[in-house]
Amino acid sequence: MSGQGAISVAFKGALGQFELDAAFTAPSRGITGLFGPSGCGKTAVLRCIAGLHRVDDGLCVIDGEAWQDNASFRPTHRRAIGYVFQEASLFPHLSVRRNLLFGAGEARSPGSKSIAFDEVVELLGLARLLGRSPVNLSGGERQRVAIGRALMSQPKLLLMDEPLSALDSQTKDELLPFLERLHDRLQLPVIYVSHDLAEIERLADHLVLMRKGRIIASGALSDLQSDPTLPLAMSRGAAVSLDAVVEAYDPRYGLATLVVDGGRFLAPSPMVASGEKRRLKIFASDVSLARQPPGASTIINTMKARILSATPLGEHEIIVVLGIGIDGGGARILARVTKRSWDSLELTEGMELYAQVKGVALIAP
């Protein structure tokens, strides 16, 4: 992937004491999560993309447009970005309305669909705030204004640097639906930096994993979640996120039938309409395996699957990657089983069996 339809970046060099050597390519649509522990250089990468940091050996090509290469460096104010900082960083001397309009006059983006003021106000619920000073807003309100301000500059790429991390968990939960709406309604690629896996699991389509200034993996979210060579699958909270479409809803039991690649899941849910998109989360610890079709059980999700790989986790446990559907060609899920079960059931890689999924959570939108 390079050129059209892609975000290609490569930054190598020292930023103060920090050594950055990060290169990745991501699709220029949907949300790309940039994930890693604090201090691993996520923000540095984002600032390089924005042109706020400059490393000499850098490449930044967005949809075929070179913002930085060996020969050129476009200054920040000439890059069609929106940047949402960790702290909202609104201009305290301007009203909310004038903050929103600050970048709007400067924006020229011929060809691309422009976002109207009223649309931004509606999308982020800002109507009540327009006449106020940013000084008197709550943290969540400020961050919403900051997102709106970034959108009003008509960016081709939205960069978000841990936009929720300065907020308390309640405000976070208030703001997440706004971000999901953004994702659904706007055709705007987003690079979303976070050290909180729960946010990434809810929002990201593509994932870039970072550690100590380097990229350790880049790929579709569920691919990386189910890759046993990466730390996500081997963590205690290992889980996969699957994008699903609602096929039916049974109001008697409050259960939605959700179709994923290669199978169906039933999940408890408030009323949803058929055809709506939802994201499921399945923990490795909620999946158990059986060689025979299980008999009557309270577990409502049982399906055929194939063992694609098995990786020891510590001494007594095994992380099993399963492909669901015919020949295991569908979506991948993880199961964490004990070594004892593995041995007593005489499981092997490539074997077809039954996966029982005890818990399926709808995490988004």
Added chain:
Amino acid sequence: MFGLSPEILTSIRLTLELASVTTIILLILGTPIAWWLARSRAWWKEAAATIVALPIVLPPTVLGFYLLVALGPSGPGGLIAGLWGARTLAFSFEGLVIGSVIYSLPFVVQPIRNAFQAMGDRPLEAAATLRASPFKAFWTVAVPLARPGFLTGAILGFAHTVGEFGIVLMIGGNIPGKTNVMSVSIYNYVETLQWREANILSAGMAAFAFAVILAMILIDKHVAQAGR
């Protein structure tokens, strides 16, 4: 007016003229210096800051002496004065302005520099991500955010120029209507035992100083409240 002699009025007018011209020049000159001192990473930045600050600690007579030499017929000031046929910049209003600008520079640069520094990089970065050129970011973000610093700087620069004495005496001489500003007039009145006039001017200066400091405190309070 108020039974003041034309002499005193001329002296007041001259003082206000000098302080106004000086303040305007100081804002124009001091802002880029303050910006540079606040944002540059040059290693010799603090050395430059020290030079700007020197007039705070140098005795006015020392500064006045060097200025006299510099502005006199054989200094660079003499060369400049030659452009319009004069022999020297010393003992002229222009000379007083130059001296006042140098003498009051730190009082204007320091508050503006502090304001630019307190603001940090973030507002400018945010402006840049919103397509604002450095020029637009400076005028629409940095200057409004540094407004209290500009206010303090302008008031201090103005007041300090009104109150200067040593330098004026050294490079201005004592020429009525030309370099005879209030502080020098007071000195003259005392020398010639005109206590009434000295009293009027001194009381006026004291009231002026009081008003300036009060204004600064009130402005500062207002700004702190708005910042909450």
